[in-house]
Amino acid sequence: MSQAADLGPVLLLPESMLRLTGPGPRIVELCDGRRSLDEVIAALQSEFSGADPEMIRSEVVAFLASLQERRALDFA
Amino acid sequence: MTFVPRALIAEVTHRCPLRCVYCSNPLEMRSRSEELSTEEWQRVFGEAAALGVLQLHLTGGEPLARPDAEQLVKSGRAAGLYVNLITSGIGLAEARLEALVAAGLDHIQLSFQDSEQAGADEIAGTRAHAAKLELGHRIRKHRIAFTMNIVVHRRNLARLPQMIALAEELQVDKLEVANVQYYGWAFENRSQLLPTREQVRESVAIVDAARERLKGRMRIDCVLPDYYARYPKPCMGGWGQGLMLIDPSGVVLPCHAARVIPSLSFDDVRSKPLRWIWEESRAFQRFRGDDWMQEPCRSCERKTRDFGGCRCQAFLYTGDPDATDPVCSLAPKRGLIDAVIANVATPEGGDPASNWVYRINPSNLPARAPLGVPSPSGRGSV
Numbered sequence: 285m286s287q288a289a290d291l292g293p294v295l296l297l298p299e300s301m302l303r304l305t306g307p308g309p310r311i312v313e314l315c316d317g318r319r320s321l322d323e324v325i326a327a328l329q330s331e332f333s334g335a336d337p338e339m340i341r342s343e344v345v346a347f348l349a350s351l352q353e354r355r356a357l358d359f360a
Numbered sequence: 361m362t363f364v365p366r367a368l369i370a371e372v373t374h375r376c377p378l379r380c381v382y383c384s385n386p387l388e389m390r391s392r393s394e395e396l397s398t399e400e401w402q403r404v405f406g407e408a409a410a411l412g413v414l415q416l417h418l419t420g421g422e423p424l425a426r427p428d429a430e431q432l433v434k435s436g437r438a439a440g441l442y443v444n445l446i447t448s449g450i451g452l453a454e455a456r457l458e459a460l461v462a463a464g465l466d467h468i469q470l471s472f473q474d475s476e477q478a479g480a481d482e483i484a485g486t487r488a489h490a491a492k493l494e495l496g497h498r499i500r501k502h503r504i505a506f507t508m509n510i511v512v513h514r515r516n517l518a519r520l521p522q523m524i525a526l527a528e529e530l531q532v533d534k535l536e537v538a539n540v541q542y543y544g545w546a547f548e549n550r551s552q553l554l555p556t557r558e559q560v561r562e563s564v565a566i567v568d569a570a571r572e573r574l575k576g577r578m579r580i581d582c583v584l585p586d587y588y589a590r591y592p593k594p595c596m597g598g599w600g601q602g603l604m605l606i607d608p609s610g611v612v613l614p615c616h617a618a619r620v621i622p623s624l625s626f627d628d629v630r631s632k633p634l635r636w637i638w639e640e641s642r643a644f645q646r647f648r649g650d651d652w653m654q655e656p657c658r659s660c661e662r663k664t665r666d667f668g669g670c671r672c673q674a675f676l677y678t679g680d681p682d683a684t685d686p687v688c689s690l691a692p693k694r695g696l697i698d699a700v701i702a703n704v705a706t707p708e709g710g711d712p713a714s715n716w717v718y719r720i721n722p723s724n725l726p727a728r729a730p731l732g733v734p735s736p737s738g739r740g741s742v
Contacts, residue, residue, distance in 0.1 A: 286414060299367075
């Protein structure tokens with residue numbers, strides 16, 4: 285993940301990049317290679333305690349699946 | 361309108377152990393004595409990052425021919441750039457691979473010429489395939505993004521399924537199935553390399569099926585030959601709009617091939633700031649916007665999408681860099697491309713394979729070779 289002066293947070297990938305918006309940068313930050321999927325979700329559920337926890341779960345799973353499809357991450 | 365460059369292609373040397381018949385390097389190579397130093401590249405990476413560049417592609421020639429490749433990776437990372445190494449892999453021993461990863465390399469792109477040794481080594485003009493396979497099996501063990509690039513053409517497209525199988529075996533994140541782009545050495549060999557329309561059609565179906573099957577495990581990027589397209593490609597995303605290339609001697613170009621256009625002169629980072637070259641130099645301004653366009657481009661609704669196509673291709677075929685890219689079905693000179701295609705009606709069509717024009721190595725040239733004429737000693741068959 286990188287900060288572009290004029291674009292904000294971006295995830296740099298081989299020959300492409302992804303602009304991260306909303307909770308995107310925080311989710312990517314939590315994917316540190318040590319936390320499990322459940323731990324990432326739990327962290328976000330506690331940080332965004334006003335939102336429906338199940339909605340957070342399904343949105344995080346969908347977001348990370350789209351990153352996996354772009355080969356930006358793997359589920360260990 | 362201001363444009364921000366996002367990627368810098370750094371051709372850190374033109375020296376290479378391979379002699380590929382489709383090399384994208386210009387016919388006139390830079391010699392070792394002209395190459396920018398470690399410190400000069402370091403300064404340039406900082407200037408590029410300040411301009412907005414996010415990604416650095418270290419390429420060549422073979423970037424590992426430079427003993428300071430690890431330091432270049434480190435400098436790129438220190439400037440805040442995502443660093444990609446585009447390599448033939450020849451001579452990349454495990455200790456050096458580890459050093460590159462430790463230096464912060466984000467991504468390695470390993471090239472293959474074929475899925476089988478005989479075809480691969482004929483195209484590379486040397487015995488390279490076995491060494492690439494050996495390296496390819498080691499890369500996945502490192503925490504690094506891994507792309508396999510395979511350049512496809514009439515002589516190897518029949519083996520596309522085996523190439524995809526090789527990519528699976530090496531567990532790459534991304535496979536690039538890149539049709540030859542007909543510039544540089546590839547332009548010299550185009551009648552032997554251009555696939556048939558039927559081959560292109562079949563390859564699209566094979567890639568589509570593989571994409572579906574490998575979803576989530578491997579991405580497949582596919583570059584088609586624009587000779588068969590209805591409209592031109594938006595070459596480099598537009599001239600001087602998002603990308604720049606710096607050649608081994610520090611000359612800054614909008615693309616790999618731009619030096620073929622004789623009416624343009626390009627500035628270099630030894631004598632001018634990179635920002636001035638990008639924002640104000642005449643060469644980078646030359647094809648921005650649409651004032652330069654001729655008809656049918658000028659009144660075409662596609663001009664904001666494909667920018668009239670490729671300026672180098674327009675020049676190579678028509679002698680006029682302002683002309684509509686001749687691959688466009690609307691181009692007055694489309695017949696020139698159709699004539700090339702007509703020569704390639706079958707997979708065996710065109711010139712016999714023994715007439716390859718192999719890439720020369722700049723280390724064989726005197727330090728200041730006169731521009732314009734490739735060394736005749738480098739031509740001919742192996």
